[in-house]
Structure formats: C-alpha cells, structure tokens
Amino acid sequence: MADGKKIAILGAGESGTGSALLAQKMGYEVFVSDAGKIPEKYREELQEQGIVFEEGGHSLDRLTGAAEVIKSPGIPPTAPVVQRLKEAGLPLIAEIEFAGRYTDARMIGITGSNGKTTTTLLTHHLLERAGLKVGLGGNVGKSFARQVAAGDHDYYVLELSSFQLDDMYRFRTHIAILTNITPDHLDRYEHRFENYIDSKFRILQNQQESDSFIYCLDDEGTRRGLASHRPVAKQYPFSINEKVDQGAFLDNNELTVKTAHNTFNMTIAELALQGKHNLYNSMAAAIAAKVLDLRNEVVRESLGDFKNVEHRLEQVGKIQGIEFINDSKATNVNATWYALESMTSPVIWIAGGVDKGNDYSMLKPVVREKVKAIVCLGKDNGKIHEAFEEDAEIIVNTLSAREAVGVAYHLAAKGDTVLLSPACASFDLFKNYEDRGNQFKEAVKQL
The missing domain is CATH 3.40.50.720 (NAD(P)-binding Rossmann-like Domain)
Incomplete structure (x- = not known):
C-alpha cells in the first residue's frame, strides 16, 4: 500500500x-x-x-x-x-507500468504499426474460448488499471502503442508480439524511423529466457530492429515466404504452427480473417495460443469464428452492385497498402486527413493497378494530389463524409468497391477514426 x-x-x-x-x-x-x-x-x-x-x-x-x-x-x-x-x-x-505493479498475472503484450488491434482481439478470443480468466486492455477494452482495481485476472492481453511503451520501464511481457514496424507517428520521433523502431522494441525490455517473442520474419522494419536489439526470450517468427523451425509459416495454403511441444495445422480457407495482412495476424495469435498449450480444437474453432474489430475492413453494404468498405482505422500508409492489396475489384479510394509525415511512394504501384479514382477527405489534400497525380486519372476534394461518399458513388460502376482507407489521422474533420468511420457508414445508408 x-x-x-x-x-x-x-x-x-x-x-x-x-x-x-x-x-x-x-x-x-x-x-x-x-x-x-x-x-x-x-x-x-x-x-x-x-x-x-x-x-x-x-x-x-x-x-x-x-x-x-x-x-x-x-x-x-x-x-x-x-x-x-x-x-x-x-x-x-504509463498507466500500464503503474497497473503492472499490482498484479501477478501473465502478460501478453502486442504492438506494431498495423494489425495490433486485430491480433489483440483475436488472441483474447482464443484464450477466452479456452476457458482462461483473461482480461483485455491497453488501447482496447477497459483500461488495464481499472481491471486490476476491480478484480484481477490470470492473464491479460494488452494492445500497446509506442506512446505507452515510451513510458514503461519495469513492466514485463511474458509473451511479446510485434506484428510489424512501418513508418508511423514520425512527428513524435524526430522524423527518424530508427527512433520509432527503438520504441517498438521496448516491448522486449525485462523479458527473461523463459518468455516468448513472436514477430514477423517478413517485415523489413522488424528485421532492422533485430540487428540492434537482442531478444533474450525464446523466439517464434512467422512468415508466409519461408518455413521456420519454431513459429508459424504457410505451406501449400495451410497455416502451420510449430512449438517445442506440438504442431498445429489449418487451411487458410478456414480462417475467419481473410487477406494477407490477416493471415499474419492469425499466425501471431495462433503461436501465442500454442505457446500457452491451448488445445488444437480450441485454436481451430477460434480462428474460424472470430469477428473482426469495427472500422477495420468492415463491409458496410452493397448498393447498385457497388461494395462499400469502412477501413477508417487505417491511419497510416502501410495499413492502407494492406487494404488496397486485398481488394479484388476496381477501387474508388477515399483517402486523406491529417498527414503524419507520410511517404506515399509504397502505394503508387497498387494505386496504378487497382484504383480508378481518389476522393480526398480532408482540409489539406496537397500531398495526395502530388503523390498520385500520375497514377490516378481522377482526384477530387471533399470536406465531409457525406460529400465523399456521394462523389465516390457517382464515380463508381457496378462491380466496383468504394474503400475508405485514409492513411491519415482524422482530427482535421472528425473527433477520431471511429467518428470518421461512423459518419462514412451513415452516409452510405443515406444513399
């Protein structure tokens, strides 16, 4: 006391x-x-x-x-x-640092530029389905501190942002998951990617040899970080490009997870979350489940029936054969790349907002391949026009979700997809990304 x-x-x-x-x-x-x-x-x-x-x-x-x-x-x-x-x-x-002093629960910490919310919710879903007494906190659910105050759990699954990690010093994650590292929030890190990488790797501080580190072997930012940060915990990489001895990999459209104790297999067609980015998220959560020795039947059922978070590639509806998808949670370039990459029909892309020092160059090839028109939703759209003027035939400006949806609807044809995936923060026109997504969904209903 x-x-x-x-x-x-x-x-x-x-x-x-x-x-x-x-x-x-x-x-x-x-x-x-x-x-x-x-x-x-x-x-x-x-x-x-x-x-x-x-x-x-x-x-x-x-x-x-x-x-x-x-x-x-x-x-x-x-x-x-x-x-x-x-x-x-x-x-x-940070709140996480403070609350961690007052619980002996096992901590599963999840960070990354993209996919951390989905991976956090999916991991929590796996543990809950297994009957474990597990709390969900960090950037999602009720605050970690509130839960510790109200009554403890045996496990906590915590989504950890770089901002939280920056103010954490003695907190220990027994299982650390790093989904990926791509340039984001660089305005908080002196516009140096290396500073941001260092922040993400703080999730490993205080880990011991008996702990676990789960990470994406295919991610360049993570590999850069591993060159200067030496994990002491047991490492479990996941990859869709190569097989690993322990961790997760893709083999003939089958997800395989290997730990020292057993092997788990499941076809990717059975996964509730589809698309390359979601395959990575499923791999990370599945490794955590098997590190905790959850039964294969529970893992398979949980990966097959999970429902994703609102505002993340959320299907809003179809009007006159035009699909509307709400990906308002995509507040950085890499998240938007995953969204565009997963599209299988021509796209009317709604983008823009508060630019956080974005480099749009990685989007140019996928925009040329898949995007018919760009509808900018923000007060200052200059960088988007400059970045894509040679890649998209049509780029128009709008100042409200209703206007953006109306313009996109008129630009789209039957069989097209209208995708809200801003690659930017929302604070110029909206309270937050949830407000932006909700206004988008309401505007679609009004068509």
Whole structure:
C-alpha cells in the first residue's frame, strides 16, 4: 500500500480514470489533471469516488507536489506541462507500468504499426474460448488499471502503442508480439524511423529466457530492429515466404504452427480473417495460443469464428452492385497498402486527413493497378494530389463524409468497391477514426 503517497495523473479519459481508481484503492492521495474538458461519464465517476480533479488546464504547483505522475499516452513529450514536470525531476510513467505493479498475472503484450488491434482481439478470443480468466486492455477494452482495481485476472492481453511503451520501464511481457514496424507517428520521433523502431522494441525490455517473442520474419522494419536489439526470450517468427523451425509459416495454403511441444495445422480457407495482412495476424495469435498449450480444437474453432474489430475492413453494404468498405482505422500508409492489396475489384479510394509525415511512394504501384479514382477527405489534400497525380486519372476534394461518399458513388460502376482507407489521422474533420468511420457508414445508408 502507498500510505498516502501523492500521485498525479495527466489526462482523465479511460486510461487516466482507471489509473485514479487503482491508485486510490492502493492508498495513494490522487490528483487528476486534464487540459481539456473531462467527459461526463469520467467526471461523474471521479466525483462519486471522491477523487480530486481539475479540467481546462494544469496546476503545476499541485502536480509537482506528487511523487510520481501517470501520463496519458496521447500527451506528447513536447507538451509544456510534460517538459516542466521533467525539469522538476518527476518520474512520468504509463498507466500500464503503474497497473503492472499490482498484479501477478501473465502478460501478453502486442504492438506494431498495423494489425495490433486485430491480433489483440483475436488472441483474447482464443484464450477466452479456452476457458482462461483473461482480461483485455491497453488501447482496447477497459483500461488495464481499472481491471486490476476491480478484480484481477490470470492473464491479460494488452494492445500497446509506442506512446505507452515510451513510458514503461519495469513492466514485463511474458509473451511479446510485434506484428510489424512501418513508418508511423514520425512527428513524435524526430522524423527518424530508427527512433520509432527503438520504441517498438521496448516491448522486449525485462523479458527473461523463459518468455516468448513472436514477430514477423517478413517485415523489413522488424528485421532492422533485430540487428540492434537482442531478444533474450525464446523466439517464434512467422512468415508466409519461408518455413521456420519454431513459429508459424504457410505451406501449400495451410497455416502451420510449430512449438517445442506440438504442431498445429489449418487451411487458410478456414480462417475467419481473410487477406494477407490477416493471415499474419492469425499466425501471431495462433503461436501465442500454442505457446500457452491451448488445445488444437480450441485454436481451430477460434480462428474460424472470430469477428473482426469495427472500422477495420468492415463491409458496410452493397448498393447498385457497388461494395462499400469502412477501413477508417487505417491511419497510416502501410495499413492502407494492406487494404488496397486485398481488394479484388476496381477501387474508388477515399483517402486523406491529417498527414503524419507520410511517404506515399509504397502505394503508387497498387494505386496504378487497382484504383480508378481518389476522393480526398480532408482540409489539406496537397500531398495526395502530388503523390498520385500520375497514377490516378481522377482526384477530387471533399470536406465531409457525406460529400465523399456521394462523389465516390457517382464515380463508381457496378462491380466496383468504394474503400475508405485514409492513411491519415482524422482530427482535421472528425473527433477520431471511429467518428470518421461512423459518419462514412451513415452516409452510405443515406444513399
């Protein structure tokens, strides 16, 4: 117990409020500070629990009186309040780091530029179907801290962003999954890919020889990271290009998983998630399941009946023979590449938003091959026009989901696909990617 030790929390969303509940339970004197307006449900929860908070700004004198600060991952290290707290010598940590101190559960941590949410949900689905007492947290579900405060689990499956990993120091993942590393959020990493790679590999810190590291052998960014980071845990690579001794690979349209104890096989046609990117996600989750010695029957059933996350290649409907797909969660170039690569019909591509330093060059070949027209959805579409002016015959600008869907519908013909896969953040026109996806789906319904 903390016995009245003071702790401050920056940000009062799900992560911050969960941290406050756990800190209070563990005997801390808690102060929550949010620069914006706290959402009503969290404000009420803090009030009900008698937790002191402020909103609309930060009181530095109250924050600097804390022994430790739990920081929301959405607050950048360059924020003035963060800089002032660092200057004052205060340790800043992530919610995951804090909550991890108060549980003895086995941790399955999943990170990567793309696929981490799907892989996290699929891994949780596998463990839950096996009858294990498992929690789901990190960037999905209820906050990890809230779950530890409410009642512990034997396992946690946690989706971990690079922003969370940056503020984690002693936390240990017993099973670490790295889906891939492609340039993303480089504005937070001095526009250096190597800095971002280093951030992702923080998931390996504190692992021991008895732990497991699951990673994509086919991913160039991961291979670059392995050249400078030496895992101590048992390694389980997965690949669709070559066979591995232990891990997962593709052999004549059959997914094979090998561990020291047994082998699991399943045809890719049986997988609930189709497409190359989802094959990788299924491989990673299946390895984790077999490392935990889950029965083959449970793994096969779970991989076959899983339903994917909303806003990720979500089929919205078909109108006049035109398919509409919501991939609003694709907020970087690599995620959009996977989406375009998986398309089997001509595409009207809705793209754009807040550019995070994107390099669109990797998309040019697939755009030339599959895209009939580009509908830009954002306030500043200059980079998209510049990148694809030689690859797409039609590029038009729109400023709302309804306008974008209407324009795309008129540009499409029977048998085409209208794909919202922005490759950009959403904050210029929308609250978040969920809001963007929901407005897209509503606009399709209105056609």
